[in-house]
Amino acid sequence: MSFDYDVILTTLPVLVRATGVTIGVSLAAMACGVAGAIALMIAESQGGSVVRRLLRPIQSLVFGTPPLVMIFSAYYLLPRIGLDLGAWGAGIAALATFSSFFLKEALRGALEALPRGLIEAAISLGLRSPTVWLKIKLPLILRSMVPPLINELTLIVKATALLSAITVTDVMRTAQQIYASNYRPLETLLAAAIVYAVINLSISLLGTILEARFRIVGDR
Amino acid sequence: MIEPFVLVLGHLDLLLFGLAVTLAVSFAAILLAIVLGGLLAWARSGPAVTRVPAWAFTELMRAIPFLVVLLLIHFGAQKIVRGTPATLTGCAALAIYASAYFAEVMRAAVASVPKGQWEAAAALGLHPALAFYKVILAQMAVVFVPAGQVVAIMLLKESAVLSIITVPELTHSALRIQAETFQTVPTFVFVTLCYWAAITLLSNAALAFEPRFLSAARNAAPRRRFRRAGPSGAAP
Secondary structure (H helix, E strand, O other): OOOOHHHHHHHHHHHHHHHHHHHHHHHHHHHHHHHHHHHHHHHHHHOHHHHHHHHHHHHHHHHOOOHHHHHHHHHHHHHHHOOOOHHHHHHHHHHHHHHHHHHHHHHHHHHHHOOHHHHHHHHHOOOOHHHHHHHHHHHHHHHOOHHHHHHHHHHHHHHHHHHHHHOOOOHHHHHHHHHHHHOOHHHHHHHHHHHHHHHHHHHHHHHHHHHHHHOOOOOO | OOHHHHHHHOOHHHHHHHHHHHHHHHHHHHHHHHHHHHHHHHHHOOOHHHHHHHHHHHHHHHHOOHHHHHHHHHHHHHHHOOOOOHHHHHHHHHHHHHHHHHHHHHHHHHHOOOHHHHHHHHHOOOOHHHHHHHHHHHHHHHHHHHHHHHHHHHHHHHHHHHHHHOOOOHHHHHHHHHHHHOOHHHHHHHHHHHHHHHHHHHHHHHHHHHHHHHHHHHHOOOOOOOOOOOOOOOOO
C-alpha cells in the first residue's frame, strides 16, 4: 500500500472538527491549573511551615508521576472515592493537578522577584493582606507570567492527546478511529500532527504578541 | 484492607519486569537522544542547508504530542519492515522526540561558554573538534547537566506512553494486572511509587557529578566582563 496524500486531505476536515474538544479540554485544564496554582502559592506563602511541609511530598509525587499514569489513576481511582467525574472530568482533573504545581513554582519565582519596597509601601499605606494580594502582588505577578503560561498551555495541549487512552474523543482519538476503519495510520496520523502543530504554533505566536503587550515598562 | 495489596504483590514478578523494561528503554533512549541532540545542535550551527531543516525539526517535535510521534514512527517502521518489535520502535521514538529538547539544551550550554574560549583554542592551533573536546566540553557541562537532567526526567515520564503500543513496561504491567485482578487502587499506588522512586533517583543522580563540574568551571579561565561604553540607562 503506497502513501496516499489524498487521505491527509480527506481526514483533515474531520480532525479539525475535533479540535473543539482538544482546545476546550486544554482551556478548562489551564483555567483550573491557574486557579489551583494561585491558591497553592497563597497557601504556601501565608500558611507557614505546616502547609509547606505538607505540600513538599505532594509536589514531589506529582512531579514524579508520568502524566499517563496520573490520568489512568484519576480515571480509575476517583470513582472509588465517590468522585465520578467521567472521562472528561478525570482527564481535566489530572492535567490541572500537574499544571497547578508546575505553575505554582513559576509564580513563586515571580513573587520572590517582586521589589520588597513595593509591598512594604502598600503595607505602610494601611492596606490589608487580601488587598495587597489582589491589587499589588497578583496583577504584577500575572503580567510577568505570560511566557510560562503560554509554555504550560502548549504542554497541556500536547498532554490532552493522552486523554484518548481514557476515551475522550479529541483529535487523537478521532484519528485513531479513522485509521481503524481506513487502515491508513500514517496518512491519518500525519494529518493529526499537522492539526497539533498548527494549534501549538498559533499559541506560541499569541504568546509573542501578548508578551510584547503586557511587558512591564522599564522591565528589561 | 491488606488483601488487595497481597493480591497485587502476587504479580510482583510482572511489576518488577515492567520496571526493568522502563528503566532499560529510558536509559537506552537517553543515550541515543543525547547523541542525536548533539548532531542536531551541530546542524543548527552550520550553513542554512542543515540549519533550516534542523530548526524545523526541533520546532515540530516541540509542537506535536509524543503519542502522535510515537504512533507515526511505530506504523512507519511496520511499513518498512513488517513486525518490527514495539520495544525497538518505542525506544527510537523516545530518542527522536527527546533529541529536539536535548539539542536546545546543548545549544544553550555551548552558548554559555564565552566566545574567547573558542578563539583562544583556535589561536593555539587546535582543530575545532579538538577545541570542543578539550576546552569547551567541560565548561558547557555546568549548564548542560542540570538542564539535560530535566529532559531526561521528561523522557522517563513519557516512556509510560509506550504502553499504548504494547511495550511491556511498567504502565503496561499495571494495566494488565488491573484487568486481571480488578485491584485498581493498589496497582496504581505501587506503580506511581515505582516511577516516583526512579525519578527521584534520577534527579539526585546529577548531584554526584556536580562537584567535579563545578571545580572544572572554577579552574577555567575567568570570564571577562565588558563594560558598556556609556553609563547604563543613558542610551539614546
